[in-house]
Amino acid sequence: MIDRCLICGNTPAVMAIFAPDDPVAWGAPGGKGRVFRYCLCSNCKGRSDTPERVEKIIRAELAGGVIHAD
Numbered sequence: 001m002i003d004r005c006l007i008c009g010n011t012p013a014v015m016a017i018f019a020p021d022d023p024v025a026w027g028a029p030g031g032k033g034r035v036f037r038y039c040l041c042s043n044c045k046g047r048s049d050t051p052e053r054v055e056k057i058i059r060a061e062l063a064g065g066v067i068h069a070d
């Protein structure tokens with residue numbers, strides 16, 4: 001389970017889902033979608049730059065093979 005804010009590591013307040021427009025570019029097998037689940041704390045969920053940071057972090061973690069996708 002994910003139990004920390006993806007961005008800062010604080011106790012999470014919400015769980016969110018990131019569903020890329022181009023799943024293949026995110027490692028999905030051809031024709032299948034890909035969805036990433038992550039958590040945000042109350043501070044980070046309200047920040048305007050959070051979606052951009054989430055995308056960068058997921059990309060980085062995907063490259064490192066440490067994030068799990070459904």
Ligand SMILES: [Zn+2]
Pocket residue numbers: 005006007008009010040041042043044045
């Ligand atoms: Zn946070």
